[in-house]
Amino acid sequence: MQVNELTQKECREILSRATVGRLACSHQDQPYVIPTYLAYDDGWIYVFATFGRKIEWMRENPKVCVEIEEVAAQSQWVSVIANGRYEELPEPQFAQERAHARNLLEKRHHWWINALAERRMNLPDQAVEPVFFRIHVDSVTGLRGETSGGA
């Protein structure tokens, strides 16, 4: 098993293909990590979520870390870690960015956007308040693990 560093270009390519990842935020040095649907485009990771603890925490502390994996087998994988900053996309000032995020995410997660729309019809709006946000990727690193020589 060999573990080697990925180039910046490889990291960005893996981000571009990703549809899910794990988003870590922190509040008073208590970390919190959750899985999330996402879409990367041109330096930004776009996310669509419902209001909850992570949104509260990121509003207070915008420093976040996102982890992406592609796992072919237990000994054949890549992992990319992106450090960045949370930026919320409220209406109306971010209408264009919201439309862009929605477009990118719908391509990957059509069912999810629809599911949320259905939930909103059945529940008080506050309970499932949708939040669009994006993360500016300040730095990215990655590793590739693979078994050498078919071992």
Add this chain to the structure above:
Amino acid sequence: MQVNELTQKECREILSRATVGRLACSHQDQPYVIPTYLAYDDGWIYVFATFGRKIEWMRENPKVCVEIEEVAAQSQWVSVIANGRYEELPEPQFAQERAHARNLLEKRHHWWINALAERRMNLPDQAVEPVFFRIHVDSVTGLRGETSGGA
């Protein structure tokens, strides 16, 4: 798509089956998340790692968060999030816990322990200093997402 909370018992059962997870730590409110091999037993998550940034950070701030997933399909998954505290298992005072951790991890990740042993033969020891640690799971929550009625 429905998303429902898991019971405490379900969360612990999922932890018990897990072989990989994502470990989040934090330093001066900068979160950091990485994938890791792990094994859960009786309230503790055991991890075997090589020395690096995460170890430095957790020595300084032992508050951590671990996320585990079982994904059958994009719309059928469970996710468990455990909050806990880092505890390193140095020799000789934790010899028994180290042996227990090694035994648990070897059952799941035999190849990984072997790979590290091979690397140690080829590199200066400091570069791949192995660190055993465990995380006391203080609290755990989980969600199950599933498509209802085959939708």
